[in-house]
Amino acid sequence: MEKKYKLVQKVPKTPKSAYNHGRFISTLLEHQLKHFNEVEKSLLKAGEKLTDVSKIKTELQASKYLKKMTARLHPQGAEEPQKAIQRRRARKAAKSKIKGRQAKRRRT
Amino acid sequence: MSAGLDNLKHIVVLMMENRSFDHMLGGLTKQYPKINGLTGNESNPDANGNRVKVQPDAKFQGQLDHDPDHHFPGVDLQIFGGAPAGPGRVANMQGFIKSYATQGTSAKASQAIMYYFSPDQLPVLTRLATEYAVFNGWFSSIPGPTICNRAFAHYGTSFGNVDMNLFYIQDPIKSIYERMIQAGHTAKIYYYDQQSSTMEIVNLLKNQPQIFGSYSQFIADCNGNTLPDYCFIEPCYNDHPGPGGGQILASDQHPDHNVREGERFIANTYNAIRTNPQLWETTAMLVVYDEHGGIYDHVVPPACQSDGYSAPPDKTGTGAGFNFDRLGIRVPAILVSPYIPRGTVVPGPEDPNNGLVFEHACIPGTVTSFFLGNYDQRTIREKNSRDFLSPLTDTLRPDDDCWVFDV
Numbered sequence: 001m002e003k004k005y006k007l008v009q010k011v012p013k014t015p016k017s018a019y020n021h022g023r024f025i026s027t028l029l030e031h032q033l034k035h036f037n038e039v040e041k042s043l044l045k046a047g048e049k050l051t052d053v054s055k056i057k058t059e060l061q062a063s064k065y066l067k068k069m070t071a072r073l074h075p076q077g078a079e080e081p082q083k084a085i086q087r088r089r090a091r092k093a094a095k096s097k098i099k100g101r102q103a104k105r106r107r108t
Numbered sequence: 109m110s111a112g113l114d115n116l117k118h119i120v121v122l123m124m125e126n127r128s129f130d131h132m133l134g135g136l137t138k139q140y141p142k143i144n145g146l147t148g149n150e151s152n153p154d155a156n157g158n159r160v161k162v163q164p165d166a167k168f169q170g171q172l173d174h175d176p177d178h179h180f181p182g183v184d185l186q187i188f189g190g191a192p193a194g195p196g197r198v199a200n201m202q203g204f205i206k207s208y209a210t211q212g213t214s215a216k217a218s219q220a221i222m223y224y225f226s227p228d229q230l231p232v233l234t235r236l237a238t239e240y241a242v243f244n245g246w247f248s249s250i251p252g253p254t255i256c257n258r259a260f261a262h263y264g265t266s267f268g269n270v271d272m273n274l275f276y277i278q279d280p281i282k283s284i285y286e287r288m289i290q291a292g293h294t295a296k297i298y299y300y301d302q303q304s305s306t307m308e309i310v311n312l313l314k315n316q317p318q319i320f321g322s323y324s325q326f327i328a329d330c331n332g333n334t335l336p337d338y339c340f341i342e343p344c345y346n347d348h349p350g351p352g353g354g355q356i357l358a359s360d361q362h363p364d365h366n367v368r369e370g371e372r373f374i375a376n377t378y379n380a381i382r383t384n385p386q387l388w389e390t391t392a393m394l395v396v397y398d399e400h401g402g403i404y405d406h407v408v409p410p411a412c413q414s415d416g417y418s419a420p421p422d423k424t425g426t427g428a429g430f431n432f433d434r435l436g437i438r439v440p441a442i443l444v445s446p447y448i449p450r451g452t453v454v455p456g457p458e459d460p461n462n463g464l465v466f467e468h469a470c471i472p473g474t475v476t477s478f479f480l481g482n483y484d485q486r487t488i489r490e491k492n493s494r495d496f497l498s499p500l501t502d503t504l505r506p507d508d509d510c511w512v513f514d515v
Binding site: 003005006007008009010011012013014015016018019020021023025026027028029031032034035036038039042059060062063064066067069070071073074076077078 | 125168169175231232235253254255272273274299301302303304305306307309310313314317320321322345346347348349355357358362363364366368369371372375383508509510511512513514515
C-alpha cells in the first residue's frame with residue numbers, strides 16, 4: 001500500500017501447514033471433474049482417449065486435469081494480465097485510428 | 109434514486125462456499141443486537157437425545173474434515189429434524205447433529221456442526237459486516253448443494269435441478285452475462301486460475317469462454333480501470349502448486365479448506381476496489397456464500413415463490429417432489445459501498461413488519477433491473493426478487509472513514 005490510510009485492519013497469515021495438495025477431493029471437486037469430463041467427451045477427436053476422472057483422488061491430481069481442460073477452453077486464462085491489458089489498449093488504439101481514418105475519408 | 113445508485117457503475121459479486129450465517133456471523137449478536145445471530149441457547153439433540161448448545165469453538169481447519177452433508181435429503185433432515193416428507197410437518201432446524209452423525213462421525217465430532225466463530229477469529233468478515241450492510245435474511249436458493257445454488261446466481265433458476273449433476277440452460281432464459289453483453293454492457297466471471305477453474309463449465313465456459321477471466325485479470329482490471337459493469341468472482345477451489353515453486357491455498361472456505369485463507373481472499377478483493385478511488389466510489393461489492401454446507405443456522409428457511417419448475421421424488425431423494433417453493437438455509441451476505449452507513453443491518457424474517465427475504469435469484473434480478481431495466485425473459489421468481497442495492501444512500505462516507513486491510 002503506497003498511500004497511507006487512517007483505518008487499517010491487519011489480516012493474519014494462513015499457516016503454511018494449511019497447504020495439503022494430497023487432500024482427497026470433496027464431492028464438489030468430484031462433480032467439477034465430472035462436468036469437465038463431459039466437455040472433454042464432446043471435444044474428443046478420432047484416436048483420442050477420454051480421461052478416466054474416477055482415478056483422480058487428490059486435489060493436486062484434480063488441479064492438473066482442470067488446468068489441462070481450462071487451457072483448452074480458455075487459453076487466455078494463462079495470459080499475464082499486464083500483457084492482456086497492453087493488447088487491449090493496442091486494439092483500442094488501432095480501432096480509434098481506423099475510425100479516425102474513416103472519418104477523414106468521409107470528410108474528404 | 110439515491111446518489112449511491114446514481115454514481116454506481118460496477119457491481120461485483122464474490123461467492124464463497126459452504127458456511128452458514130450463524131457459523132460465520134452468529135457471534136456478532138452479543139455486541140450488535142440487531143444482527144440476528146446466536147443468543148448462545150440454541151441447541152440440537154444428539155443421537156441420544158441430549159441437548160447440545162451452540163459454542164464459539166469453530167476452528168479454521170481440521171474440524172469438519174468429514175464434509176458435512178448438504179445434499180437435498182441431508183438438508184431436509186437438518187431443517188425438519190427427521191420428520192418424513194409430507195403435508196403438515198413443521199420445520200424446526202433440529203436435525204443438524206443427527207445429519208452429521210449419519211456420516212460416521214463420532215458423537216463428539218458430530219457436535220462440531222453447532223460450533224461458530226467468535227468475531228475476533230474472522231477480522232475481515234466481521235469488519236465488513238459491521239462497517240457496511242449485513243443481511244439478516246439472505247438464504248440459499250435451494251435446500252441443497254453447490255451447483256444448483258450457484259445456478260440461481262447466474263440464471264435466476266436451476267432449471268429444475270436440486271443436485272450437483274449437469275444441467276443445461278433452457279430457452280428463453282439467458283445467463284446474466286449474456287443479457288448484459290447483448291445489451292451493450294460488459295460482464296465477466298473471474299475464476300481464480302486455470303488449476304482451480306470455474307464451476308460453470310458446460311453452459312458457459314464451453315460455449316462462451318469470452319466472458320471469463322482469471323483473478324489476476326480481475327486485479328489488473330481494477331488497477332487499470334477496466335472493470336466490467338458486472339462481474340462474478342470465484343475463489344480458489346483446491347490446493348495446488350503456484351508459479352515459481354509457490355503454494356496456492358484453496359480460498360473458498362469449503363470444509364476442510366482453511367477459513368483464514370478465505371478471509372485473506374475476501375480482503376484482497378475488497379482492497380483491489382477500495383484502494384482505487386475511482387472504483388471505490390462507483391462500485392458495490394456483495395460477499396455471499398452459495399449455501400450453508402450442512403452447518404447449523406437457527407432461522408427456519410421461509411417459503412418462496414416457485415420459479416415454475418419442479419423436481420420429482422427420485423431427484424430429491426426424500427420420497428416427495430419439490431416445487432422450488434421453499435428456500436435453503438441462511439448464509440452470510442454483506443454489501444459493501446462507501447454509500448452505506450456504518451452498521452447497517454437489513455432486517456430479515458425476525459422482523460415481521462419490515463423484514464426482507466433475499467436469495468441468489470436476487471443477484472441476476474438486481475443486476476438486470478439496475479443495468480437493463482425492464483427485461484421479460486426470466487423467471488417470475490427472479491423478476492419479483494428483492495433489490496439488494498437498497499442499502500445505498502445519498503451520503504458518501506469520507507475516505508478516512510473506510511477501512512483498508514493489511515494482508
